[in-house]
Amino acid sequence: MRNIREYLKRHTFIVTLTLIVFLLVGFLFVRLMFVESGRISPDEIKEYVDEYFSEYRHLYDSNNLPFIDLNIMDISNFTFGWRNFDTSAVISTAHGTALFFSPSEQGSSKITVKEISDPIEYYLWPQMLRNISGLPVIGIKPGEYLFDGVITVHGALMYAEPGASLRCVLKDRPFNVTSDGAVVIFGTYILEHSIFLKGSNAKEDWSRTQADIDALSEYLYDCKSTGVNDTAIQNIETRYKPSILLDRIASRMKSGIYKSNQALFNSDYEELRRVAADTMNGMLTKVLNDYYAMQQESSPSLFEQMASYLLQKADAIIVTVITTFVLTWLGINRRKPKPRARS
DSSP, X not given: OHHHHHHHHHTHHHHHHHHHHHXXXXXXXXXXXXXXXXXXXXXXXXXXXXXXXXXXXXXXXXXXXXXXXXXXXXXXXXXXXXXXXXXXXXXXXXXXXXXXXXXXXXXXXXXXXXXXXXXXXXXXXXXXOSOOTTOOEEEEOSEEEEEOSOEEEOSSEEEEOTTEEEEEOOSSOSEEEOTTOEEEESSEEXXXXXXXXXXXXXXXXXXXXXXXXXXXXXXXXXXXXXXXXXXXXXXXXXXXXXXXXXXXXXXXXXXXXXXXXXXXXHHHHHHHHHHHTTSOHHHHHHHHHHHHHHHTSOOOOHHHHHHHHHHHTHHHHHHHHHHHHHHHHHHHHHHSOOOOOOO
C-alpha cells in the first residue's frame, strides 16, 4: 500500500491525465450512443423494405379483382404487386439513405445493406463536384415534381429542400450531373420501381409506419399513371391512409417530438383531417385532446435538461477540461523551486 501511495505521489500528473482520458472516452462513448441511436440501422432498413413491399402487395391484392371497380385494363405498371424484387440499401452515415430495386431472378426477394461515409448523392453521382461552396444554387421548394426528360446539372448546385419530391419517369437516370455541378437532396428522389432515395438517415423517416405511408403513396401514383380517376384514388386514400396516419401520430406523441415542434403536429393533423374526409370527426377530436393533454405535461427535469445541454456542448467541454488541466499543471510546475545542488 505504501509503495502505491509513493507511486501515485511521484506520478500525480500521469495518473490524473489517465483518469481524465478514461472519463472523456466514456463520455464520448455515451455521446456517440445518443447520436447513433437516431440513425437507421441495417436491420431496421431491412424491416422497412419488408414492410414496404408487404403493404404495397396488400393494397394491390385488396383492390385487384382484377381492378374491375377501378377500370384498370393494364396492370403492368403495378410491378411491386405481381413480381419479386431484390433490394440494395445504402445508408450514408453523413446524410441520406437510398434503396435500389431490381427484379429478382431467383423468384424470391433478398435485401443487402451497405454503409458509406459520403453523403448519399455521391453514391449516385460520384463524379460531381466535392467543393460546392460558391456554386450558384438552384433551389427546389417543397412539392411534387415530375421529370420526363434528362436534366443537366452543370456549374450549379441543385438543392432539393425537405418536402420536395422529385419523381423521374425515365429508366435512365435523368440527372446528368457533371464534374462541375452538384446535387443535394433533403427531400426525396424517386426513379419509378428502381430507386427510392431520401435525404435522411433518421429512424423515423425509415420506420415501419413510414413504410406503409410510402407504399400507399407509390400505389396511388401507380393508379393515377394507369388512368384511375381522381374520385377512385381519393376513395382508396380515405380507406387506408387515416389508420396509418393515426399510428404515426401516436408514435410521435409517445416520443414527445410534438412538444417542441407544434408545426409538425399541425401538419400531421391537417393531413389526417384531409384524408378522413369528414368520416371520423370523433377520432379527430380525440387526437386534439391527446395533444392538448400532452402539452400540459410537466417539462423535463433539471437533470434531464442538464444532460441534454452537456451532450450538445460535449466538444467544447472536452477541449476546455483538457486545456485547463494542462495549463494548470504547467503553471504549478513552473512555480516549483528547483532543488539546489549539493556542495
